Amino acid sequence: DVVMTQSPLSLPVTLGQPASISCRSSQSLVYSDGNIYLNWFQQRPGQSPRRLIYKVSNRDSGVPDRFSGSGSGTDFTLQISRVEAEDVGMYYCMQGTHWPYTFGQGTKLEIK
Amino acid sequence: QVQLVESGGGVVQPGRSLRLSCAASGFTFSSYGMHWVRQAPGKGLEWVAVIWYDGSNTYYADSVKGRFTISRDNSKNTVYLQMNSLRADDTAVYYCARDLYGSADYWGQGTLVTVSS
Numbered sequence: 001d002v003v004m005t006q007s008p009l010s011l012p013v014t015l016g017q018p019a020s021i022s023c024r025s026s027q028s029l030v031y032s033d034g035n036i037y038l039n040w041f042q043q044r045p046g047q048s049p050r051r052l053i054y055k056v057s058n059r060d061s062g063v064p065d066r067f068s069g070s071g072s073g074t075d076f077t078l079q080i081s082r083v084e085a086e087d088v089g090m091y092y093c094m095q096g097t098h099w100p101y102t103f104g105q106g107t108k109l110e111i112k
Numbered sequence: 113q114v115q116l117v118e119s120g121g122g123v124v125q126p127g128r129s130l131r132l133s134c135a136a137s138g139f140t141f142s143s144y145g146m147h148w149v150r151q152a153p154g155k156g157l158e159w160v161a162v163i164w165y166d167g168s169n170t171y172y173a174d175s176v177k178g179r180f181t182i183s184r185d186n187s188k189n190t191v192y193l194q195m196n197s198l199r200a201d202d203t204a205v206y207y208c209a210r211d212l213y214g215s216a217d218y219w220g221q222g223t224l225v226t227v228s229s
Contacts, residue, residue: 001174037214041157048207048219049149049157055213092157096214099171101147106156 002026002095006104012112019080021107023093028073030097037096040069040078043106044089053078085111114138114218116208121223124198132193134208134220142166142186145211148193150204151222158204162211163191176202198227 003026013019029036040053051060053069056076066081080087088111093104120132134146148160161172161182170182181194191208205224209216 031214035214039215043157048221049209049216050219051215051217054215054217060217090156094157094159094215096216100173101159101162101214103157103159 001100002029002098002102004093004095004102004104006091006093006107009105009107011107011109013080013083013109014112015085016082019083019087019109021078021091021093021109023071023076023078023104025074025076025095027098029095030073036072038069038071038076039094039096040067041092041094042087042089043092044086047089049092080109083109083111114210116210116218116220118206118208118220118223121206121225123226123228125229126199126227128198129194129196130198130225132195132206132208132223132225134191134193136189136191136208136210139210141189146182146184146191147209147211147216148182148191149207149209149216149219150202151207152201152204155204160206161193195225198225200227203227 005024007022036056038056041049043049052063057069068079070077090106092106115137117135124130147162163170163182179197184191203226205222207222209219
């Protein structure tokens, strides 16, 4: 199975400051069609997960443009340009290139 | 709008069975694959199973293979998860989610399964 490794696992951030979460896969996530099926999800306290980013860098409808995704091959990053209070929660990367799909351990974003 | 509503969770003894349901609305259910993903209390997300849009193919996590079965009824817009030989480490909130492009774009609110004697 593909192992997804996130860092850091805990991320205290000052309001208005940027934040960055890394996700590394144990093997390439390039699918045979040339796409990279790497996703980012946000889970606010007490809520279901919500997809933020798909195929590395495509933002879902309604997701603020302060969220952005980048990366290639095995190294990926979720960036928040200016953290707001509503961004508190857990963030997970997930690969959908290889079966079984696998998630990272999660990163807990909190306000410093 | 897309809605996914899970049901069927509850408290069950180890070794027993339970069937979860996920009722879908707001989209053409028969055109999409569907996932089950679970989250143990205080833990991260674990992908469990997927079924193709027409039921022709399924995949499972190793942790549930041989014990859980995913199925669907496109006439009822519903996906199921039959869980047999339940163990304490199957205790979790179970979410269904719609599959799209190697992803899960919409999620339900989840249903809690507690395996305990």
